[in-house]
Amino acid sequence: MAAATVSKVERLLNVVAMLLDSPQPVPLVTIVHEVPGYPPAFPSARVQFERDKSDLRAEGIEVVTSGEGAEARYWIDPARHYLPDLGLDEEEAVALNVAASAVRFEGDDPDEALLKVGAAGADGPALVALPADPRLPALYEAVRARRLLSFAYDGVDRAFEPYGLLCRDAFWYLVGHDRTRDAPRSFRVDRIAGAIEPGDAAAFDVPASYDPARALPEQPYALAPGEAVEATIEVDRVMASRVVREVGEAAVRERRTDGTVVVAIPVLNPAGLRSWLFGFLDHARVLDPPELVEVVTGWLEAMAGEGT
Amino acid sequence: MPPAPAVDRLSRLLVMVPWLTARRRVPLDELADAFDITRAQAEADVLLVGMLGVPPYTGGCLVEVTLEEDDVVAHPQPYLSRPPRLTPSQGFSLLTAGRALLGVRGAEAEGPLARALAKLSTVLGDGTGLAVDLQSPPALPEVRRAVEEGRTLHIEYYAAWRDTVTERAIEPHVTYQRRGRWYVAAQCLLRGGERRFRIDRIQHLEETGQRFEPVRADPPDGIFDPGADATHVVLDLPVSARWVVEAYPLEWEEADGRLTVHVDLLGTAWLERLLLRVGPDARVVEPPELRDLGAQAARRLLAEYR
Numbered sequence: 001m002a003a004a005t006v007s008k009v010e011r012l013l014n015v016v017a018m019l020l021d022s023p024q025p026v027p028l029v030t031i032v033h034e035v036p037g038y039p040p041a042f043p044s045a046r047v048q049f050e051r052d053k054s055d056l057r058a059e060g061i062e063v064v065t066s067g068e069g070a071e072a073r074y075w076i077d078p079a080r081h082y083l084p085d086l087g088l089d090e091e092e093a094v095a096l097n098v099a100a101s102a103v104r105f106e107g108d109d110p111d112e113a114l115l116k117v118g119a120a121g122a123d124g125p126a127l128v129a130l131p132a133d134p135r136l137p138a139l140y141e142a143v144r145a146r147r148l149l150s151f152a153y154d155g156v157d158r159a160f161e162p163y164g165l166l167c168r169d170a171f172w173y174l175v176g177h178d179r180t181r182d183a184p185r186s187f188r189v190d191r192i193a194g195a196i197e198p199g200d201a202a203a204f205d206v207p208a209s210y211d212p213a214r215a216l217p218e219q220p221y222a223l224a225p226g227e228a229v230e231a232t233i234e235v236d237r238v239m240a241s242r243v244v245r246e247v248g249e250a251a252v253r254e255r256r257t258d259g260t261v262v263v264a265i266p267v268l269n270p271a272g273l274r275s276w277l278f279g280f281l282d283h284a285r286v287l288d289p290p291e292l293v294e295v296v297t298g299w300l301e302a303m304a305g306e307g308t
Numbered sequence: 309m310p311p312a313p314a315v316d317r318l319s320r321l322l323v324m325v326p327w328l329t330a331r332r333r334v335p336l337d338e339l340a341d342a343f344d345i346t347r348a349q350a351e352a353d354v355l356l357v358g359m360l361g362v363p364p365y366t367g368g369c370l371v372e373v374t375l376e377e378d379d380v381v382a383h384p385q386p387y388l389s390r391p392p393r394l395t396p397s398q399g400f401s402l403l404t405a406g407r408a409l410l411g412v413r414g415a416e417a418e419g420p421l422a423r424a425l426a427k428l429s430t431v432l433g434d435g436t437g438l439a440v441d442l443q444s445p446p447a448l449p450e451v452r453r454a455v456e457e458g459r460t461l462h463i464e465y466y467a468a469w470r471d472t473v474t475e476r477a478i479e480p481h482v483t484y485q486r487r488g489r490w491y492v493a494a495q496c497l498l499r500g501g502e503r504r505f506r507i508d509r510i511q512h513l514e515e516t517g518q519r520f521e522p523v524r525a526d527p528p529d530g531i532f533d534p535g536a537d538a539t540h541v542v543l544d545l546p547v548s549a550r551w552v553v554e555a556y557p558l559e560w561e562e563a564d565g566r567l568t569v570h571v572d573l574l575g576t577a578w579l580e581r582l583l584l585r586v587g588p589d590a591r592v593v594e595p596p597e598l599r600d601l602g603a604q605a606a607r608r609l610l611a612e613y614r
Contacts, residue, residue, distance in 0.1 A: 010360065012318055014362075016322070017360055017371075034364075082393065088427055092420045092424035092427065096406065098421075100401065100406070103405040103408045103409055110402070111343070112398065113394055113398035115327055115391070120342070131487075137399070140438060163437060165437065206437070213441055238473055242509075274585075281584075281605070300584075300610045302588040303588045303606035304603050
C-alpha cells in the first residue's frame with residue numbers, strides 16, 4: 001500500500017495493535033514492512049518510526065525497546081497498556097457518570113475518561129467547577145507515593161513532605177510537613193511558581209488519621225503559628241447569623257435582644273483578624289483585648305488620614 | 309469544521325473500539341453523541357476502525373466493525389479490545405469528582421458512588437490524602453429541594469454590593485458552585501428577570517406555599533454580569549494586594565511594583581471592604597468621586613470605637 005493513502009492515525013493504531021498483539025518483541029524491519037504507511041526506504045522508515053514512538057508516548061502509550069542497533073526489538077506491554085476490567089455494574093457506572101458530570105475541573109471534558117470506564121459520558125454542564133492546574137496529578141502521585149518535594153515558596157527553598165491535597169475556596173493547597181522549617185505548612189499550589197522536583201518514594205510517614213481537610217485553618221485570623229489571644233467581637237443583627245455560622249455556636253458569649261451577638265475567637269494573626277473583620281464593614285467591631293483594638297483603629301486612622 | 313489533530317483522534321479511536329465491541333450494535337447517531345463528534349466524523353471513524361488490525365490485514369486479522377445502514381455493528385475480536393488505562397489527569401479528575409460528591413453526601417457512604425470508587429481504587433488509589441471541601445452553606449439543601457420541586461421561596465438576602473438586606477420572592481432554577489461559592493439562579497418575582505444569588509448570603513428563607521413548574525436550567529455562563537448600571541472603577545494597589553486579582557476575575561496589569569485593577573461596581577460596599585483590607589496604600593484612580601471612599605469608610609468605622 002502506498003504511504004500517501006494511509007493516514008497517520010491509521011498507521012499509529014496499526015503499530016499499537018501489532019505491538020500489543022505480538023507474543024514477542026518485534027524488530028523494526030517487520031514493523032515498517034508490514035504496517036501500511038511507512039516509506040519504502042529503510043532509513044526514512046526508521047526516522048518515521050522514531051517520530052511515531054514519540055507521538056505515542058505523548059499519548060501515554062509507551063513502546064518498550066529491548067536490545068540495541070540491529071538487534072532492537074519493540075513491544076507494548078498489554079498489562080500496562082490496557083485498563084484492567086473494573087467490573088462496574090450499571091448503577092455504579094451511572095453514579096460515577098453523575099459525579100464526573102457535576103464536578104469538573106475548569107476547562108476539562110471528562111468524556112473520554114468516563115467512556116474508558118464504561119460510563120455513558122458527561123451529561124449537562126458542570127454544577128461545581130474546580131480550579132484546574134496541570135501539576136495536580138503529579139502532586140497527588142507524590143502524596144500517594146510519599147515523595148519528598150523540593151520547590152521554592154515565598155522565596156524560600158523548601159523540602160516538603162506532602163501529606164495531602166486540599167481544594168477549598170477555589171484554591172488547591174498542598175498540605176504537610178515543611179522539613180526546612182520543621183513545622184506543618186500548607187502551600188497554595190498556584191503560588192508555587194518554579195519547578196517542583198519529586199524525590200524517592202516512601203520518603204516519610206504520614207501521621208496516623210491525618211485529615212487534609214483539617215490541615216488548614218478556615219479563618220484568616222487563625223493563620224499563623226504561636227499562641228492564640230482570645231478576642232471578643234460584637235456583631236450586629238445583619239451579620240450575626242453569618243458570623244456565628246463561621247465561628248461556631250460555642251464561640252457565642254452573649255446574645256442581645258436587638259439581635260446583636262458577642263463572640264470570642266482565638267486570634268493568632270492580628271492582620272488576618274483585621275482583614276476578616278473588615279469583611280463585615282460597620283456590622284462588627286473588636287471589644288477586647290486593647291492591643292487588638294489598637295491594631296484595627298491604628299489601621300483605620302492611617303486610612304482616614306489621622307495620626308501618623 | 310477543520311479536521312481534528314491526529315493525536316486526539318488516536319486516543320478517541322482507542323476508546324471507541326472497545327466501546328463499540330461491548331455494545332455490538334449502536335446507531336451511528338448514538339456513537340456521534342457519546343463521543344461528541346459530528347455524524348460525518350463518526351462515519352469516518354467507523355470506516356477507519358474497520359481497516360485496523362494486524363498483518364496480513366485480512367479476514368480474522370482485522371477489527372470487525374462495519375456500518376450497516378444507520379447502525380454500527382461490531383463483532384468480538386482480540387485487537388485493541390479493551391480501553392487504554394486512564395491518563396494521570398483523567399484518573400485524578402474522576403477521583404476528585406467522586407471524592408467531592410461523596411463528601412457532600414456523607415450519608416451515602418455505602419452507595420453506588422462509593423462502590424464505584426472502591427473498584428476504581430485498584431487503578432486510582434483510594435483517595436487518601438485528597439480532600440475537596442465544597443462547603444455547602446446551611447441553606448443549600450432547602451434551596452435544592454425548592455429547585456427540584458418547584459417551590460417559590462421568600463428570602464432575606466444580604467446584598468454585599470450595597471451592604472443592605474433585601475427581601476425577595478424567587479423561583480429557584482438551578483444551584484451551582486463557581487470559585488468556591490454556591491449560587492442559585494432564580495427568577496426574581498419582585499424585580500423581574502433572572503438573577504443570581506449567593507446561597508451563603510441568604511440570611512433567612514421560607515417557602516411561600518406557591519408552586520411553579522420546575523425548570524431544568526443550566527448554570528449561567530460566567531460568575532458576574534454587572535449589566536449596564538455598573539460604575540467602572542480603576543484602582544491602583546500595591547503588589548502585596550495580589551490576592552485581590554487572585555480572588556476575583558478582574559482585569560488587571562502590573563507595572564513598577566503596582567497593580568492597576570479594573571472593576572465594574574454595582575455598589576460601593578464591595579469597594580469599601582477591599583480598600584479597608586488593603587489599607588492606606590490603596591488608591592482609587594477613577595472615578596474622581598470615589599477617590600475619598602476608603603478614608604470615608606475608615607472614619608465611619610472609627611466612629612464605632614469612639
